Amino acid sequence: xxxxxxxxxxxxxxxxxxxxxxxxxxxxxxxxxxxxxxxxxxxxxxxxxxxxxxxxxxxxxxxxxxxxxxxxxxxxxxxxxxxxxxxxxxxxxxxxxxxxxxxxxxxxxxxxxxxxxxxxxxxxxxxxxxxxxxxxxxxxxxxxxxxxxxxxxxxxxxxxxxxxxxxxxxxxxxxxxxxxxxxxxxxxxxxxxxxxxxxxx
Amino acid sequence: xxxxxxxxxxxxxxxxxxxxxxxxxxxxxxxxxxxxxxxxxxxxxxxxxxxxxxxxxxxxxxxxxxxxxxxxxxxxxxxxxxxxxxxxxxxxxxxxxxxxxxxxxxxxxxxxxxxxxxxxxxxxxxxxxxxxxxxxxxxxxxxxxxxxxxxxxxxxxxxxxxxxxxxxxxxxxxxxxxxxxxxxxxx
Numbered sequence: 001x002x003x004x005x006x007x008x009x010x011x012x013x014x015x016x017x018x019x020x021x022x023x024x025x026x027x028x029x030x031x032x033x034x035x036x037x038x039x040x041x042x043x044x045x046x047x048x049x050x051x052x053x054x055x056x057x058x059x060x061x062x063x064x065x066x067x068x069x070x071x072x073x074x075x076x077x078x079x080x081x082x083x084x085x086x087x088x089x090x091x092x093x094x095x096x097x098x099x100x101x102x103x104x105x106x107x108x109x110x111x112x113x114x115x116x117x118x119x120x121x122x123x124x125x126x127x128x129x130x131x132x133x134x135x136x137x138x139x140x141x142x143x144x145x146x147x148x149x150x151x152x153x154x155x156x157x158x159x160x161x162x163x164x165x166x167x168x169x170x171x172x173x174x175x176x177x178x179x180x181x182x183x184x185x186x187x188x189x190x191x192x193x194x195x196x197x198x199x200x201x
Numbered sequence: 202x203x204x205x206x207x208x209x210x211x212x213x214x215x216x217x218x219x220x221x222x223x224x225x226x227x228x229x230x231x232x233x234x235x236x237x238x239x240x241x242x243x244x245x246x247x248x249x250x251x252x253x254x255x256x257x258x259x260x261x262x263x264x265x266x267x268x269x270x271x272x273x274x275x276x277x278x279x280x281x282x283x284x285x286x287x288x289x290x291x292x293x294x295x296x297x298x299x300x301x302x303x304x305x306x307x308x309x310x311x312x313x314x315x316x317x318x319x320x321x322x323x324x325x326x327x328x329x330x331x332x333x334x335x336x337x338x339x340x341x342x343x344x345x346x347x348x349x350x351x352x353x354x355x356x357x358x359x360x361x362x363x364x365x366x367x368x369x370x371x372x373x374x375x376x377x378x379x380x381x382x383x384x385x386x387x388x
Contacts, residue, residue: 002218005268005278025279068276069284076285076345079355083348092346099283107268107278115267136207140260141267143211144218151212151219171223171237172369176376178219179248182212184381189212190205199204 002148005065007108009056018114019121021106028102032095038087041094048101055108065108069100116141139198143189151182209249209383213257214264217241221273236273240366242293242333243325246300247374249383255298262290288340292333300328304374308384314375321374325367330360 013021032044053062073096080089120134127134158177162169193199223237241261245254261271270277272290281287307320338356342349378384 002269002271005270025283029283065278066280068274069280072285073345076341076347079351080345080347083351084346088346096284096344100280103279103283107280110268112267112269119263119267132202136202137260137263140207140211140214141263143208144215144260144264147212147215148218151215152222155219155222171240172372175220175240175244175369175373176380179216179244179373179377180381182216183209183248183377183383186205186208186212190203190208193204193208199207 002145004112005107006111007055007057009109011055011109013051013055013105014109016109018106018110018118021110022118025099025102025106029099032098036088036091038090038094041091041098045094045098045101048098048105052101052105052108055105057108066100066104070097073097073100136199139193147182151178154178154181206253210253210257210260213245213249213254214260217245217257217261218264218271221271223273238273239289239293239329240370242296243300243329243367243370244374245297246302246328247304247321247324247370247384248377249301250305251298251301254301255294258294258297262294265290285341285345286337287344289333289337292336292340295336296328296333298328299332300324303327304384308378317375317378318371321371321378322367325370325374326364329367329370330363 077093123134221238264271265277268278303324338352342352
C-alpha cells in the first residue's frame with residue numbers, strides 16, 4: 001500500500017551517497033535564493049530538469065510526481081504577474097521549478113534505508129543530549145508502515161457497515177469509531193513491544 | 202517516553218496517512234487543497250494532546266521527506282518541501298502542539314458537555330487555523346515572492362472550509378473523548 005517513491009536504476013545519480021545529495025539540495029536551495037538573474041536560474045532549471053528526466057522514470061510518471069507542485073507554482077506565478085515585475089516572476093518560477101526537480105530527483109534515487117541512515121546520523125547529537133533515541137524513531141516509523149494497511153482495512157469495514165445500514169458515508173461518522181478502535185490497540189501493541197524487550201527497558 | 206506513548210504517536214501518524222486516502226477538494230486560485238488529512242492536525246491535538254500530537258506530525262513529516270506517498274493524492278518526497286506549500290507541512294507540527302495545549306487547558310474531567318464542545322472547537326480554530334496560517338502563509342510568500350498581504354487575502358478563501366473542518370474535528374474529538382479519553386493522561 002505504501003510504496004516508496006524510489007525508482008530502481010543505475011544512473012550516476014543513484015550512486016551518489018544520500019548525504020552528498022542532501023547537502024547539494026540544501027546548497028542549491030540557498031544558492032538559488034541569492035540570485036534573481038534568469039541567466040543563472042535558467043541553466044539551473046535546465047540542469048535539474050535534465051537530471052530528473054534522465055533517471056529512468058517514464059515521462060508520465062515523472063510528470064505525475066511533480067505535476068501538483070508545478071500547478072501550484074504556475075497558479076501563484078499567474079497571481080504574481082499582477083503584483084510584481086515580470087523578470088522577477090520568471091526568476092521565481094525557474095528557481096522553484098529547478099528546486100522541485102532536484103528534490104524529486106533526490107527522492108527518486110534514494111532508498112528509505114539509506115535515508116534512515118542519514119536521519120539516524122542527524123539525530124546523534126540529540127541522542128547524546130539524552131533527548132531521544134534514534135532506535136525509537138526507527139521503531140515508530142516501522143509501526144506506521146506496519147499499521148497503515150490495518151487501519152485502512154478498518155476504514156473500509158466501517159464504510160461497509162455504513163452501507164449495510166443505508167447510512168451516507170461521511171467523515172464525521174467514520175473518524176470517531178476509526179480513531180477509537182485504532183487507539184484502543186495501543187496498549188496491546190505497547191505490551192507486545194515491551195514483552196520482546198525491543199526498547200531494552 | 203513510555204512505550205505506550207510511542208505507539209500512540211505512531212498509530213496517530215498512521216491514521217493521518219489513511220485520512221489522506223479521502224480525495225482532496227481544490228478550491229479557487231490558492232494552491233492549498235482542502236483535505237480530510239489537514240483535519241488530522243486538529244484531531245491530533247484534541248485527542249492525544251500537545252506533545253504526542255506534535256511528535257506524531259513530526260513523524261508524518263519524516264515520512265513525507267523519506268519519499269513515501271503519504272500526503273493526500275499520493276504525493277510525497279522532498280519536492281513537497283521545496284514547493285510553495287512546504288511551510289504548511291512543517292506548520293502542522295506546531296499547529297498540532299498549540300491545538301493540544303489549548304485543549305489540555307480547557308478540557309478537564311467533570312466539565313459539562315457544552316464546554317467540551319466549545320473547548321475542542323476553540324483549540325481547533327486557534328491551533329489548526331490561526332497558527333497553521335501564521336506559519337504557512339509567510340513561508341509561501343517568502344518562497345514565491347507573492348506579497349504577504351495578497352497571500353493572506355487569498356488564504357481567506359479557505360477559512361469557511363477550515364471552520365467546517367474544525368466543527369467536524371470538534372464532534373469527532375468529543376466522541377473519542379467520551380469513548381476513550383486519552384487527553385488527561387499527559388505524555
